[in-house]
Amino acid sequence: MNKRQYAYKVIRTRIVDGTYSPGQRIIINQIAKEVGSSHIPVREAIHQLESDQLIEFKPNVGAIVRGIDNELYMETMHVLALLEGHATALSAPLITTNGIKTLENINNEMKEMLENYELDKLGALNREFHFQIYSYCPNNLLKKNIRETWNRLDIVRQAGFTFYPKRTPQSIEEHSTLIKLLKERADSSEIEEYARKHKLITLEAFKERN
Incomplete structure (x- = not known):
């Protein structure tokens, strides 16, 4: 890991875990000293x-930490719905029996977490569920875009906004x-539409959360 990557990881981690709050100024000199580099990699x-x-x-x-406003969150979720719908459709013909079994196990674990009120673990399991599907997607650029889009929502997830008990x-x-659709090898257009709808319903839940 080079100095730029290290500085990126340090700053990003502090933004995501709340150490750096929205509106806080990033002090380049301070970060450069911490990571043992010049100003250039930090910039x-x-x-x-x-x-x-x-x-x-x-x-x-x-440079200041950007707050995630509602409009940005909703736009990002809409883009994610389109990307994930297509990635799921591309993954569908390639997913194995073991892959489907893994999905069933993750979803059953989510049920257990919900029943035990361990809500803090649900977000990570949800991500694991969807990325298990995308692991079969043959389009690497599409998978990269999905990962980057999820990462942009990390602050919102950290604040507990994306997985609502209701x-x-x-x-x-x-x-x-x-x-069930994956197991039955349903038509790819049906799978894509359902996966996209699944994400958009979460977006609607966000809009109606108050």
């Missing part, structure tokens, strides 16, 4: 984080339906 890392929409530059202030039972049932 490069900050530019990358700006591309990730985690940091923004303000005149006469510099939404979770329905989401688990939708996973079961998706597993």
Whole structure:
């Protein structure tokens, strides 16, 4: 891992875990000392984080942590619905029997977590469920875009906004339906439409959360 990558990881981790809060200024000198580098790798890392929409530059202030506003979140979720729908359709013909069994196990674990009120683990299991499907997707660029889009939502997930207790039972049932479609080798257009709808319903839950 080079200096730029290390600086990127340090700053990004602190944004995601809440150490750096929205609106907080990133002090380049301080980060450079911590990672043992010059200013250049830190500036490069900050530019990358700006591309990730985690940091923004303000005149006469510099680099600050960007807050995730509702509009940005909803736009990102809409893009994710399109990407995930297509990735699921591409993965469907290639997913193995063992792959489907893994999906069933993850979804059953989600049911157990819900029943035991271990809600903090549901988000990670949900991600594992979907990325298990995408592991069979033959389009590597599509998978990369999905990973990057999920990563942009990490702050929102950290704040607990994406997995709502009222939404979770329905989401688990939708996973079961998706597993059924994959197991039955349903038409790819049907699978794509259902996977896209699954994500868009989560978006609607976000809109109606208050």
